[in-house]
Amino acid sequence: MAPLSLSLFALPGIPLVEPGDDIAALIAEGIAHANEALRDGDVVVIAQKVVSKSENRFFVLDEVTPSEKALGLARETDKDARLVELILSESDRVLRYRQGVLIVVHRLGFVLANAGIDRSNVGPEKEGERVLLLPEDPNASCERIRQGLHDLGGATVAVVMNDSLGRAWRNGTTGVALGSSGLPALMDIRGREDLFGRPLEVTQIGLADEIASAASLLQGQADEGTPFVVVRGMTFSGSPTDAGALIRDSQEDLFR
Amino acid sequence: MAPLSLSLFALPGIPLVEPGDDIAALIAEGIAHANEALRDGDVVVIAQKVVSKSENRFFVLDEVTPSEKALGLARETDKDARLVELILSESDRVLRYRQGVLIVVHRLGFVLANAGIDRSNVGPEKEGERVLLLPEDPNASCERIRQGLHDLGGATVAVVMNDSLGRAWRNGTTGVALGSSGLPALMDIRGREDLFGRPLEVTQIGLADEIASAASLLQGQADEGTPFVVVRGMTFSGSPTDAGALIRDSQEDLFR
Numbered sequence A, B: 001m002a003p004l005s006l007s008l009f010a011l012p013g014i015p016l017v018e019p020g021d022d023i024a025a026l027i028a029e030g031i032a033h034a035n036e037a038l039r040d041g042d043v044v045v046i047a048q049k050v051v052s053k054s055e056n057r058f059f060v061l062d063e064v065t066p067s068e069k070a071l072g073l074a075r076e077t078d079k080d081a082r083l084v085e086l087i088l089s090e091s092d093r094v095l096r097y098r099q100g101v102l103i104v105v106h107r108l109g110f111v112l113a114n115a116g117i118d119r120s121n122v123g124p125e126k127e128g129e130r131v132l133l134l135p136e137d138p139n140a141s142c143e144r145i146r147q148g149l150h151d152l153g154g155a156t157v158a159v160v161m162n163d164s165l166g167r168a169w170r171n172g173t174t175g176v177a178l179g180s181s182g183l184p185a186l187m188d189i190r191g192r193e194d195l196f197g198r199p200l201e202v203t204q205i206g207l208a209d210e211i212a213s214a215a216s217l218l219q220g221q222a223d224e225g226t227p228f229v230v231v232r233g234m235t236f237s238g239s240p241t242d243a244g245a246l247i248r249d250s251q252e253d254l255f256r
Helices: A023-033 A048-054 A068-077 A081-089 A138-153 A207-219 B023-033 B048-054 B068-077 B081-089 B138-153 B207-219
Strands: A005-010 A043-047 A058-060 A091-098 A101-106 A111-113 A130-132 A158-165 A174-181 A228-232 B005-010 B043-047 B058-060 B091-098 B101-106 B111-113 B130-132 B158-165 B174-181 B228-232
Touching: A005 A207, A005 B207, A023 A043, A023 A048, A023 A138, A023 A228, A043 A048, A043 A138, A043 A207, A048 A130, A048 A138, A048 A158, A068 A081, A068 A091, A068 A101, A081 A091, A081 A101, A138 A158, A138 A174, A158 A207, A174 A207, A174 B207, A207 A228, A207 B005, A207 B174, A207 B207, B005 B207, B023 B043, B023 B048, B023 B138, B023 B228, B043 B048, B043 B138, B043 B207, B048 B130, B048 B138, B048 B158, B068 B081, B068 B091, B068 B101, B081 B091, B081 B101, B138 B158, B138 B174, B158 B207, B174 B207, B207 B228
Parallel strands: A043 A158, B043 B158
Antiparallel strands: A005 A228, A005 B005, A043 A228, A058 A130, A091 A101, A101 A111, A158 A174, B005 B228, B043 B228, B058 B130, B091 B101, B101 B111, B158 B174
C-alpha cells in the first residue's frame, strides 16, 4: 500500500567530503545539526559524488595514457583523450557516441554518458585536473553506510545512492538509484488487482529510482552542497533487493 | 536554489471518475475533505488515467476494425488486433516490437509502450471491453485544471499530469510528466557554477519528471485510488515551460 504522505528534508551544513571520510558519521552529524533523529523506516538518499570522494575515486588526468582506441574516439567526439581512456576502462561497451559524449554500458551495468565520470564539484585542482569515478560497488557502499548509521544511532533505515543521469527520448536529467540497501529497489506487484479486480498491467515499479528522483529535487546540481536527503514515511512491500534489480538484462533490452 | 524540505500528501476518498467530471472540482473537494487548503506554489500532481476518464477517452474494442497492418503486427506480437489498431492510430511510428508490446512514438511525442493505452482500472465493462487513451492534449488539460483550481480556491498552483512508464535500459516503471502547467518542466541551469566556480556539466534538469516520480510514490498502481497528490515546498527558477520541453527532438535522439 502506498503511503498517504511523505516528507523529505535535506541536511544543511555538510562539509566538503574528503577521501577517507566516514559518510555515516557525516550523516549522523548532519541529522543532529538539523535537530532531528533518524527513525526506523527512513530512507537516506546520498549523492553518488560524496561517496566517490570518500572512497577516493579520484583520477588525475595527467597520469592517464590514452590507448589508440581512446585517441580515435577522442578525435571523433572532440573529447580529452585521457578522459576517454578512463571512460573506456570503466565500461564494457560503447553504445553510441557523438560530439562531446560517449554513451556506454558501465562495468556495473548502467547505461550512461561518459561512464558517470564527473568534473563538476570535484574540487580545487592541486596536482593537475582531477576527475571522479563512480564507486567500485555502490550497493556495497550503501550497505556499509546503512550499517554505520545503525551502529551510530540505532535506527534501521534504508539507503539509496543517487546520481542525475540523462535518458533516452527525453531532455533533462533525473535522479536515478545507482545503489541501494534495505528496500525493494524494484517493487514487484505481480498478482495484485486493479480497482475492478482485473490483474494489473504495470507489474514492476522502479521504486528506488522514484525515491532517487524525489530526493534529487532537494539536492540541486550546482552549489547547494546538500548531498544527503531523508525521505520519511515510505512503506514497502516485498523483500529488499538492491539497485542491481533495476538494470535490465541486455538480452531483454530493445534499445542497446 | 533547491528547497531544504518538501512535503507530499495524497488526497483520500476520491470517487471513481466518470466522463464529464470536473477534475478541478474533485481536487478541491478532496483538499477540503483532507482539512487542507491549496497554497500558492503547491504542485498538484494528477494521474493521467483520471484525466483521460473525465475527457471520455474510452474506446470500445468491438467498435474498432483493424487494418491489414494492425492484423500483421497483432500476429507478430500476439496482441489483440483491435488494440493494435488503436495503438497505431495514436502513434507516429513504431520503434520496436516484440511479444506483447509495441514501443511507439506517440502522436504527442512520447516514446512509450502500447501508446499509453490502458486496460487497468478502466472500469466495469458494460458494453464490451473498453480501453483508455491518453488525453488529446495533456498540457492543455493541466492548464485548464490549474485555472479551475485558481477559480475555485484562489491559490496559484502548478499542475503536473503523470503516468507510470517503462524506460530503456532499466526495469520497472517510474512516474513521468505527460503534461504540465505553471512550472519549468525542464529547468535550465546553464551558466551556473559548481561549488568551486567551474561551469556545471549537468545543465538541464527534468524537473517535472522528478516531481512526477515523487508523487508516484503515493499514488500506487493497484487499488489505492489516490490519483491526486499535492507537493508542497518546491522552489523554481526560470520561466514556465510545459512538458513538451521534456521531449527530445528526434534528430537529437541517439536511441530511436
